[in-house]
Amino acid sequence: MLIVIKDANGNAIVPGANDKVRARIGRRDGTSVLTVDSDAATANGSSFIKGASNTLRLDASDLDFEPGTYTMFIDYFDNADAREWKNVDRQVFHLEADCSS
Amino acid sequence: MASILDPSEAILELGLSSSITEEERAIVNQAIVKAEGAVKRFLRYDPTLRRRTEYYPRHDASLGRGVSIMEVSSTQAYERQLVSGQTSELQLMHIPIRSSPAMELRIDYDGRSGARIGSFGAETVKVEGEDFWANYDQFDGSGNKVCSDGILRSMGLWPQTAGTVRVIYTAGYTNIELRGQDEPDVDGNDILDASPIWTAVLEETKRRVEQVMVRRKSSTGWTAGPKSSESLGDYSYSIDTSLSKALYGSSVELMDEMKMLLQSFVHMGWDM
Numbered sequence: 048m049l050i051v052i053k054d055a056n057g058n059a060i061v062p063g064a065n066d067k068v069r070a071r072i073g074r075r076d077g078t079s080v081l082t083v084d085s086d087a088a089t090a091n092g093s094s095f096i097k098g099a100s101n102t103l104r105l106d107a108s109d110l111d112f113e114p115g116t117y118t119m120f121i122d123y124f125d126n127a128d129a130r131e132w133k134n135v136d137r138q139v140f141h142l143e144a145d146c147s148s
Numbered sequence: 149m150a151s152i153l154d155p156s157e158a159i160l161e162l163g164l165s166s167s168i169t170e171e172e173r174a175i176v177n178q179a180i181v182k183a184e185g186a187v188k189r190f191l192r193y194d195p196t197l198r199r200r201t202e203y204y205p206r207h208d209a210s211l212g213r214g215v216s217i218m219e220v221s222s223t224q225a226y227e228r229q230l231v232s233g234q235t236s237e238l239q240l241m242h243i244p245i246r247s248s249p250a251m252e253l254r255i256d257y258d259g260r261s262g263a264r265i266g267s268f269g270a271e272t273v274k275v276e277g278e279d280f281w282a283n284y285d286q287f288d289g290s291g292n293k294v295c296s297d298g299i300l301r302s303m304g305l306w307p308q309t310a311g312t313v314r315v316i317y318t319a320g321y322t323n324i325e326l327r328g329q330d331e332p333d334v335d336g337n338d339i340l341d342a343s344p345i346w347t348a349v350l351e352e353t354k355r356r357v358e359q360v361m362v363r364r365k366s367s368t369g370w371t372a373g374p375k376s377s378e379s380l381g382d383y384s385y386s387i388d389t390s391l392s393k394a395l396y397g398s399s400v401e402l403m404d405e406m407k408m409l410l411q412s413f414v415h416m417g418w419d420m
Contacts (some may be wrong), residue, residue: 118155
């Protein structure tokens, strides 16, 4: 999944060397069921590789939470601006039940 | 924040998942708050799973023939009268009571709802299964006991002086149970299904969002509203009453169909 983060003028933001991107999947009633950031891949291999087009890869082994509809939060860590995580977008994320499970 | 519905679940059902604006997202979020409030008021409790601390009884039942205990404070001894009308049943505010994590119950006849320093000390702890027990009537998918009516039974009679019983307990439904996704326990039989609550919140959220959408100045992509015809010369218009009723729901807090869905989850022993 390619994710382009844009500024208010519609121009793509390219994360710098010390910037980070993060995807959190969860619901507003609790903690996220899956968090993937550009620091390191998860133990199962999910990764979020930053660049002009940030590439989010979700490994099936990490998608072991209950099927259903969740919110995916896309966060951006701008090293030059307060050094904190900022939410830049939210998307509907739907996990379909696996017929083999 | 304890919540029944996630905004994305409503956004998906409203057909907005691919192109939602920030304004529409805000409308959905507000609608969820209002819909959850309406459902909670109808149920008379908050159905989300939470650990709660409460003091009972809530009020003195009567001051008829009562029981007295003697208390000593420094150099003074005084008599404290306990009201009569004791019972072996104590109705808790939130349901269903869950056996795990275990509840903690203490009885302090001078507890004063925890306001007195040193009240509800370690010596006031009561043991579940010996001194008291919940009216468990089923199991959840994890094999833990569930008490649907929220009644605690006592080996003797519960105190009747307000604020003398402190209960810390877990009540409500998990996210999985609210979405009807509870898996059977080890014997393959028991599940707890609270999906009618989630469904009611979802439907009431959609209704509230649709009410806002048809009233907006710009309703591109949505139904134009309940007007079935409009004429500029000698201005006139007519209203499609069936569509109007469907959209506005006659301004009721909950639709009748939702009340029917929720009926079996209403807390009959408590008023919020």
